[in-house]
Amino acid sequence: MIPITKPFMPPIEEYQKFLEGIWEREYLTNNGPLVQELEVRLKEYLGVNNLLYVSNGTIALQIAIKALGLKGEIITTPFSYVATTSSIVWEGCEPVFVDIDPDTLNIDPELIETAITERTTGILATHVFGNPCDIDAIKKIANKHGLKVIYDASHCFGTTYKDRSVFSYGDISTTSFHATKLFHTIEGGAVFTDDDELNYRMRRMRNFGHAGFEQFDGVGINGKNSEFHAAMGIVNLNYIDSIFEKRKQQSLFYEKHLHRPEFQMITIQPNCDFNYAYFPVIFESEQVMLKVNRSLVNKGIVPRRYFYPSLGTLDYVINGNNPLADDISSRILCLPLYYELSEAEQELICQIILSEKKE
Template identity: 35%
Template sequence: MKPNNSIKTNNLPPWDEFQKMVQGIWEREYYTNHGPLVVDLENRIENLLGVKNAVCMTNSSIALMIAIKALDINKKVLIPSFSHLNIAQSVEWAGVEAEFGSIKNDSFVIDPKGIQAETNENIELVIAVNDFGMVSEIDELEELARQKNFRLIFVSDSFFGENYKEKKFGHFGDIEIFSFNESQLINGADGACICTSDNLLADKLRNIRSSYGAVKKVPIPYTGNGRMSEIQAGLSLLSLDNFENKRNEVLKRKNEFNTIVEKTEGVSIYNSINVCCNFILVLNCVKLGINLKDVTHKLKLINKHIELFKFYGVEIYSPYKRKSFPKNSLIDSSIGLPSNITSEEFNEVVSILTQNIK
């Protein structure tokens, strides 16, 4: 049955283009194992970002797991105390222990000053997350990695195609990972991409992912089923075809949203100047007369990708708790809005948040 096009998120391709892409896969009878669409996608990403190696995977959690194994990490990994559960789970799956690093008080990014104090000979890898318009202090982190001899991974999902100091995201750290989840501008049905300038590291990534697509055979601990399917690659390519238009649409909507919240008591947009496909609403819950827990269900019904940050923070997930940090006030007073939120959905969100204001 043909889907109802009256309900359409902004990161889905037109139905006829999707049908044409799937028809090609059907005719070729090539569905996975580094097929022609995956090869095309990796080449397109390398050209767009100007990176040496783009290695596509089935999802971002698998990508992070494989990246940790490719880096041959055997000791502890430092991750931000504000990070999604899947970061800690990927680290633990890879057979190493996750330590939580402190975050900057005015944002959710990992604090370089904390790294200075928290890293030691047992910390072999630091994972920094760039998200919700908040960028880590990349230069300082890269310098710390050189000084203290640890490896560095950036997770930069919502900054795909953007620049940091006139340099494209994808060039930072030993490895940079992008999710192609449906909530992102590049919708690859939960696919992902790893970028690296290290050719040997890229060879390890490709061999661990599977032997298909491996440029050079290199020693690896084992192989994993991290292959991106052809339909994931096809969806990603369709997103790339319309990337600039979708990016401009997001920027236009964010300007509209800024205008709305400027007139709304108790609601503001954090860091909205940054070019980033998702963003955060900061709330004065006392002034709004709400408890975020009480409106969670209503907000999720509007758009399932709205984040209430219940999957974030060291205080919440005791299985991964190593030490306590002062809780960042943004965690309890913010909601994250995805790139695919429409103007209608945004207005519904604001209406729910302000329902008690007279």
């Protein structure tokens, strides 16, 4: 079978060395030495001022919303993974959807302003598939209306925007280090901010609000991660350059072989160094996409409908008018992309897609 993705698995001996250290120290979680080492190494690698390693990308979003004290309405995108919307609702806020740019698939900044009301407190935008939003336009609108900006940068490990890590933009950026992501720690995530005071608050929040053994400073949750997860991150970080290179070559292969007007590919932000995290293809219609999907599945190849359904259709939100997101999410398919995917396998995938098109 060729799945949509496979987690990167480093040599087992390298992970085992870290296990021996964990057994010696008998220190499994609660901001242990490996968590601290991972944070230092990631900060250096990404060139960011603050980074807090948390248990997953969903808790990262929830901590970000809580730390900024967002209430009322949060303007967001209907084209993202469900966690972007569900975190808003989980934190007691209302998602207000704004349609997307059909080329980048990111939230359309021109539509944000029309959706602002006196109840709007923030914007939660996703850099979809690792492709940065129009960060400058969003910042301008947020400043004008006194809104906070959170970026869901779950797909963005390694992406830079104007020569800086994309994680360094917005009041807070969040990411996911889930096993399906290009850089992973099995489960995991992080929050990023340049505001030291906000970082302090989120550090407390991640650990139940503890400010000492018997002291608390504000409400908190269990957002910590373990030494086992951090160890996987430290080992995987040693392989990150070859992971990026593989992804890039595989994406260029798909691009070259599927270069046809009937297959739309996303337009990458001009000011960014892209990480090739996903390879989405937008087909002419849902019917064509379903036909291609069926043929691939029949041959043991499993692409995924990222992102489907459009989030405005969830049963716990008020649906806005998002014709572009609804349309694109009905006919998009992400093709398999992972470290071990071979050129022969990619060739087979392209052949099946192209032969479906001929019929």
